[in-house]
Amino acid sequence: MSPIISVRDLKKYYQIHEKEPGISGTIKSLFNRKYSDAKAVDGISFEIEEGELIGFIGPNGAGKTTTLKVLSGLLHPTSGDVEVLGHKPWIRRNEFLKQFALIMGQKNQLWWDLPAIETFLLNKEVYDVSDLDFDKRLKELSRLLDVDDFLTVQVKKLSLGQRMKMELIAGLIHEPKLLFLDEPTIGLDVVMQKKMRDFIREINELKKTTVILTSHYMQDVKELAKRVIVIDHGKILFDGSLSTIIKKFANTKVITVVLEKPVPKADFSEFGIVKESDPLNLSISVKREKVAQVAEVLLKKYPVEDLNIEEVGIEDIIREVFEAKS
Amino acid sequence: MTTYRLSFVMWRIRVFLQLLTVYFIWASVMPTDSTLFGYSRELMLTYVLGTQLINSIVFSSRTQEIAENINSGDLSIFLLKPLGYFKYWFARDLSDKTMNLAFSVVELVIFFLILSPPLFVQTNMMLLSLFVFSIFLAVLLNFVIGCLMSMIGFWSSEVWAPRFVFYVIISFFTGGLFPLDILPKPLFNFLELLPFTYLQFFPLKVYLGQVGVADIFKGLTISGIWIGILYTGLYVVWNKGLTKFSAAGR
Numbered sequence: 412m413s414p415i416i417s418v419r420d421l422k423k424y425y426q427i428h429e430k431e432p433g434i435s436g437t438i439k440s441l442f443n444r445k446y447s448d449a450k451a452v453d454g455i456s457f458e459i460e461e462g463e464l465i466g467f468i469g470p471n472g473a474g475k476t477t478t479l480k481v482l483s484g485l486l487h488p489t490s491g492d493v494e495v496l497g498h499k500p501w502i503r504r505n506e507f508l509k510q511f512a513l514i515m516g517q518k519n520q521l522w523w524d525l526p527a528i529e530t531f532l533l534n535k536e537v538y539d540v541s542d543l544d545f546d547k548r549l550k551e552l553s554r555l556l557d558v559d560d561f562l563t564v565q566v567k568k569l570s571l572g573q574r575m576k577m578e579l580i581a582g583l584i585h586e587p588k589l590l591f592l593d594e595p596t597i598g599l600d601v602v603m604q605k606k607m608r609d610f611i612r613e614i615n616e617l618k619k620t621t622v623i624l625t626s627h628y629m630q631d632v633k634e635l636a637k638r639v640i641v642i643d644h645g646k647i648l649f650d651g652s653l654s655t656i657i658k659k660f661a662n663t664k665v666i667t668v669v670l671e672k673p674v675p676k677a678d679f680s681e682f683g684i685v686k687e688s689d690p691l692n693l694s695i696s697v698k699r700e701k702v703a704q705v706a707e708v709l710l711k712k713y714p715v716e717d718l719n720i721e722e723v724g725i726e727d728i729i730r731e732v733f734e735a736k737s
Numbered sequence: 738m739t740t741y742r743l744s745f746v747m748w749r750i751r752v753f754l755q756l757l758t759v760y761f762i763w764a765s766v767m768p769t770d771s772t773l774f775g776y777s778r779e780l781m782l783t784y785v786l787g788t789q790l791i792n793s794i795v796f797s798s799r800t801q802e803i804a805e806n807i808n809s810g811d812l813s814i815f816l817l818k819p820l821g822y823f824k825y826w827f828a829r830d831l832s833d834k835t836m837n838l839a840f841s842v843v844e845l846v847i848f849f850l851i852l853s854p855p856l857f858v859q860t861n862m863m864l865l866s867l868f869v870f871s872i873f874l875a876v877l878l879n880f881v882i883g884c885l886m887s888m889i890g891f892w893s894s895e896v897w898a899p900r901f902v903f904y905v906i907i908s909f910f911t912g913g914l915f916p917l918d919i920l921p922k923p924l925f926n927f928l929e930l931l932p933f934t935y936l937q938f939f940p941l942k943v944y945l946g947q948v949g950v951a952d953i954f955k956g957l958t959i960s961g962i963w964i965g966i967l968y969t970g971l972y973v974v975w976n977k978g979l980t981k982f983s984a985a986g987r
Contacts, residue, residue: 480813483817484816484817485813485816485817487980503816505819508817508818508819509819512817513817518810518811518813518814519814520814534818537818537819537820538818538819
């Protein structure tokens with residue numbers, strides 16, 4: 412089976428106008444404008460198979476959203492080959508547009524002054540959904556998301572979490588094959604984030620919807636995505652399974668120590684990199700194979716009240732990926 | 738809900754006051770027994786009241802929101818859907834006009850009951866249907882012009898001001914302030930070649946029966962040609978704007 416998305420050497424440069432500071436700079440820029448290229452996406456390639464759930468990770472301005480915008484036809488690429496669902500996205504053919512949805516956590520399509528159901532009905536017409544399918548899908552989605560009672564409430568009266576759920580329903584009422592989620596959990600509380608994740612997983616498993624997700628919350632990616640694409644400065648740093656990335660980069664563990672009385676920080680530096688939050692609380696990152704040995708020494712030689720050995724957090728691993736490559 | 742109702746009522750009061758103002762100005766200017774600029778009192782009052790009715794049909798529009806869409810980046814939401822963007826706005830325009838027209842008719846009825854102004858009633862069915870058709874062309878023309886003005890949004894965030902100035906200027910050329918044929922002949926002939934007279938002045942003249950059949954068809958042709966030219970222009974600018982829209986990363 413051919414991949415649902417294939418991207419080859421995609422580049423997207425933005426032209427940026429540079430201006431020197433001050434009035435003289437302003438006047439100069441009137442006559443002689445200098446432009447430079449901002450390389451939002453700088454030669455990335457990947458393929459995505461039907462039914463995958465993929466996490467896009469990267470800091471702000473890494474090129475995640477730009478990539479999603481190219482894939483959904485909002486942007487023309489500067490160069491490179493892109494094929495999504497067998498179409499060049501930026502031509503924006505109706506057959507293509509009917510098969511996917513892009514849901515952005517910070518942009519909404521719901522009619523602010525009307526109940527959400529009105530937006531759903533409008534989308535039903537826009538996407539040519541039959542009455543039967545509409546009723547069935549609406550029932551199913553509102554059950555999964557638990558919003559039955561709010562369908563007829565004005566959107567502006569809904570809470571942020573409820574609104575995000577309605578956004579999802581509005582985006583899924585035409586049952587897209589492919590779903591792009593840009594920061595779907597932004598601004599939501601922990602409970603709501605969890606519900607959202609459960610829902611995304613369910614959609615992926617039940618409907619075999621291909622999902623590409625960007626998020627700042629590593630938890631989202633960690634729980635949902637089997638495959639992650641790490642992107643920074645417009646380039647792909649890593650593309651593979653989450654467990655591979657952990658194996659590859661997490662070659663240390665963290666020992667946290669609570670002391671009874673202060674000990675000079677320098678004493679511990681032979682074991683690994685020491686971080687100190689206050690004189691009595693220390694954390695040391697130690698090479699995996701030396702952890703047991705170091706712990707023993709610590710307990711014997713120093714006034715240790717409590718000692719903990721932890722895996723490095725996924726956030727730290729990702730940070731390490733970024734630091735190692737840049 | 739109260740805020741809605743209140744702003745709604747205030748809006749209609751404003752429109753109604755405007756109607757009264759225009760009416761009383763011309764009612765006091767026009768002599769009762771002779772003509773002014775070739776218009777009898779009856780014809781002139783019909784003309785100025787007609788401009789008010791046409792305001793609610795031709796000039797009521799939602800196209801200014803296109804610029805807001807572009808500036809806020811909400812345009813993306815539309816671009817993602819299998820949806821004709823201009824068709825969508827034309828549909829919204831029509832619904833806006835329907836609402837406006839419904840209220841205007843009610844207000845005009847009230848106005849008639851109170852003041853019973855002397856008005857000219859056209860009874861010739863052919864002229865009436867040509868009048869309706871010219872209104873339809875005017876609606877299309879104003880829609881395309883409105884969309885074009887909103888395209889400014891791709892290049893500037895200041896859309897409201899240029900749009901406002903533009904409409905103030907063209908209100909002179911559309912005949913919204915006075916009938917254009919009281920102007921010197923050469924100037925008037927020139928204005929006839931521009932699209933603006935076909936928004937207001939021309940349909941009203943057709944209604945008043947002051948244009949010959951040949952001139953009616955000439956006028957309809959000119960406004961049709963303008964619709965074609967401006968629509969083509971709109972598509973060119975729109976496609977240019979879309980690449981620009983993307984480049985700004987909104």
